[in-house]
Amino acid sequence: MIRTLHRWPGLLALALVTILSLSGAALSVFPAVERITAPQVETGQTVATLADRIQAVYPGVEQIRRSPSGRITAYWFDQGAPGAAVIDPATGAGVASADPNQALRWLTNFHRSLFLGDGGRIAMAAGAAAMLVLSLSGAMLVARRAGGWRHWFASLRGPFAGRLHVEIARIAVIGLVLSSTTALWMTASTFDLLPDGGVLPTDPTEVSGEIGFALDQMATLLQTPVAELRELSFPYPGDATDVFTLKTDRGTGYLDQGTGALVAWADLTGWERVSETIYMLHTGQGAATLGLVLGMMALGVPAMGVTGVLIWFAGRRGRPRIRGNQPAGRAETILLVGSEGGSTWGFAATLHASLTVAGQGVHVGPMSGFAPERYARAERIIVLAATYGDGAAPASAKGFLDRLNALDGAPDIPMAVLGFGDRSFPAYCAFAKDVAAAAQAKDWPELLPLDAIDRQSPQDFARWGRALGEALSISLELSHQPVSPRTETLTLVSRRNYGAEMQAGAAILRFALPRATLWQRLTGAGFARFQAGDLIGVLPQGSAVPRLYSLASGRRGLCCKVFLMRSLSSVVRQESGCHERFQRASFHG
Template identity: 70%
Template sequence: MSRLIHRWPGLIAGLLLLVLSLSGAALSIFPAVERLSSPQATAAVSVADVAGRIQAAHPELEQIRRAPSGRIIAYWFENGAAQAAMIDPVTGQSIASADPKPVERWLTNLHRSLFLGDGGRIVTAAGAAAMMVLAISGVVLVARRAGGWQLWFSPMRGPLSGRLHVEIARLAVAGLLLSSATALWMTASTFDLLPDEAASPIAQTDASGRTGMTVADMAALRAIPIAELRSLSFPTPDDASDVFTLKTDQGTGYIDQGDGKLLAWTGLTGWQRVSETIYMLHTGQGAATLGLVLGLMALGVPVMAATGFILWLAGWRGRSCIRGNVPASRAETILLVGSESGTTWGFAATLHAVLSRAGQTVHAAPMSAFDPARYGRARRILILAATYGDGDTPASAKGFLERMNALAAAPAIPMAVLGFGDRSFPGYCAYARAVTETAERKGWETLIPFDTVDRQSPQDFARWGRSLGAATGLDLDLVHQPVQPASIDLTLVSRRDYGAKVQAPTVILRFALPQAALWRRLVARAPGNFAAGDLLGILPEGSAVPRFYSLASGRRDGFVEIVVKKHPAGLCSGQLYELRPGDRIRGFVRRNPGFHAGTTRRPLILIGAGTGIGPLAGFVRANTRCRPVYLFFGMRHPDSDFLYREDFANWQAEGRLRLVVPACSRGRNPRYVQDGLRHEATEIVRLVREGARIMVCGGRDMATGVSTALGDILAPMGLTPSLLKAQGRYVEDIY
């Protein structure tokens, strides 16, 4: 519901919001410019001082007004003609025209009414209401995507357009809420829709009946600093019953023109103060800095509008694969999807279509939208859940486990969970398993046992479909064609070969960084701002399933680099190994923020073996700030497969790398990387005490040995790898 509430006001009112936000941002500049360009009177100067100087220069003075910026405007008659000008409070002389600049006047009319009078004011008020709805629903969506209010500022994943949309929203939402709320208040006030709590008319006492006292000598005006003045209206000189009308920040008073005494006074009501505060907050008049801040926030609207449209268009294209999606309240089958890159939605679309052809009413939604109260007619809940990283929650499932744990009792609807992942990774379908285990603890009835799909296997999916069909009495023939991910051409520019002498042919492949237009990066059809540790997906010829390789470079390096070991029966590794400079392959970048080095200055301990050195080398290459980095690298023989050997020597000389500890498993004194750790145990303990982060990349056997060794090394400190993992100080990328 929040997504629908957020989507349609943005699409329908998009152009209007662009006009209002851009004109509002431009108008926010004028209060600051006015403040800087207006002569300012000192704090000790009184209203009597300034009024006396102006009256001396313009005897037929009618009124003096002081703007919140400090600008003073005087109105008078000269030779029977009305005059107005900005005044220097020090001299009382005219220094500039009082009329607003044509551009400011034009922007003000555009922003307030679109040049359409009262009808335009109503339209702009509708735009303000749409902005408020967008801001409130956007706050809810960001919190849901982040996994809760406490994670409001947590890093976001996904294409550049989605991340820009959320990051700008986080910064601008408070200002947009304030601007829209104050705009609605001011519109309501303009059309007299708010209660009128103005002060009662002042009952004036009898005037002295005299005229002629100069304003410079009036004690009532001398008691008021010029900084508190709003306006001073002069009486008709030959009418003894007429009086001065004084308005200040505190209220309104009447002053006798004959003796200068204050005849009556009334302060501002609470309602008037609220109204004036709202006017100040919306216009920036009297708060120029705040106005500029709100103007900057308003500039985020065009960016959010563009990225929001891109997200809507991408979502519309994705949703077009799921036709006939009925509302949750009328569906017999609830299909919940947890996906990181979108591929699981393709399986969901296939399942949705087959169930619909079997006569079922089906509602498909992200797992983050889980709400059992809406499933009034549901007979089953099917959960298709991918796993992100090392067992983490995929993007469209944020908050699902928290909602399920918060239930007083499990839904009285049987469920089934199907996990999607890659069996070569140790965290294979870990998130889907966590969902299953949580459901079992809650006592949720299981429709069929937990099952998995390995590497988007259509065969695994069809097998699960047969089990589901047998349990439901439906004929379910799930024939799925995996959708190819959007990929780009990568041209090889260089290669470095290693490992042939030890029967482990390995190559460092460097590809040219594709030059792509910004719009292609926004829609995730070109590499965005990737970093070492992210993944390069390669689609080998003859397969629809991509293989992933950790990147040894970031976008700032100007190239795309991976390390590949040729496996005897490896389809993708074999094709990559045969590449020569000038050859091309198809690939795409997938973010992997869980395995980034970060920007802290604390020490970094890198541990890897074989091709696991790739992202670790990328971390060292990017360490231009010379953070303390210590590398432990396992290989077979230093003369054959010491990857990046020359680079490490150069990086040490530049200060990017403090220490390299190689561990060679062949030769006279064979040892493994965990042996190198034990040999440097004292140094590791010191680094961990200083807050060091440990990053491990390579095979699972190596990772197991490293974990054991570190457990022994850290035991005297009362620390374990598991405890460091919980603190985010021990991360793995293993295969």
């Protein structure tokens, strides 16, 4: 369910979220540049001093604005002609053009609405909603894959694209949740869906009717530091009934131009404050460093988009399609799969198909998604669990044991565990045994005793199927056709035999590595990277189950060496601690 929630918004909104994040990342640079280039205000400088200095240089000044980055801009009229400049607060004189930055304006419009007005705004809001759904569902998937929230930064195994996707996600997710929620808030504000409009003070009924009170003597301006200023608008020249309008971080007020007295004031409302904080968090205006950090996190989105699509393709290739998979809440039989290489999913698909033909509603899912509270109509749970490393859990079973151990009591649904393993490993089906032991410790009712399938044997599986059929009082013939793994042909360059005289025959086979094309290198589709101690899977003719051999050389680009001992199991046993990665191949030569 969570995976579906992650996959489809991701694939459908990929272009939109990529546009949003790239343009957002580019926009995040502007507040930082403005912050660095804006002339700095002396500490403690008041609005009274600033306004006085500016008026001395530009007597026709009609407005002074301070941007969240601290940049001061003045607007004035000089002999009927409007003028504007970025001001140096130390002198009150203009130091740079106040013309808006065209690139910033273009990017902002693009980011907000794709230049499509309200329709574009709604589309971009949909993109932000998709980003939020992706971030939250992605966070749950990361926690599930890592084996719980406490293991958020646990090291990862598996193909490069998957690891990179998760590595980026676990850092970027906070920024993406923040950016997408603030974007949705801002859209709601733009469409007036929030009561965050500004409240102005009531118009003053009585003013002195005088003009010309000195700016640097006005008490309110003397008490207001420039750091709090947003805007100071001057009265219309010659209109003695008009007032100064002062906007600060705290609110808006009117000042009498004849006495300097504050004649009206309105504080910012709570909604306005929240909206302004959200605006700051989203744009980085007033929080340039945060903006840059969020921008960097947004750059992870295109990378996660590409790796996400690669994972999706790999998943489609690696797992059999399970037709008619029932939702967990409606199924009578729950099949939980613990797999690393994917072959156990094939067994699960065969079992699913046979049980479905027998008239049952069956749900197949990964062991990591174990959630007994969702199995409302389940009558049995069947766990198909492979073993990896030295008896460790495979990738799709991460967190299962933790979750089972954390339960107050076992579910009242009978369970069967079927282990998939290889007898040549010392910890034969150890993970399945751990699961069965944990279930027993919780007094979980048993449907069938623990059983094991050695080297993906279809015969073992058919035998177990008959036992399951008996337990369910149905006839169950499981005819599993293993899918041959993808192979690559290697050319044998040399062979050296050792130890025949000591009855301990071994051969060192040296193979040339296949040349990877540039495209294969870029997409990681060529021969997998390896190091000494990794395992290579060799497919004997006529078999779909690879035999594993230990690699003796880790030199890339030239060749690899393979120990070929008379007793394969002894090789695997020696190397069983370090065989996380392996490459399947068929040898010719």
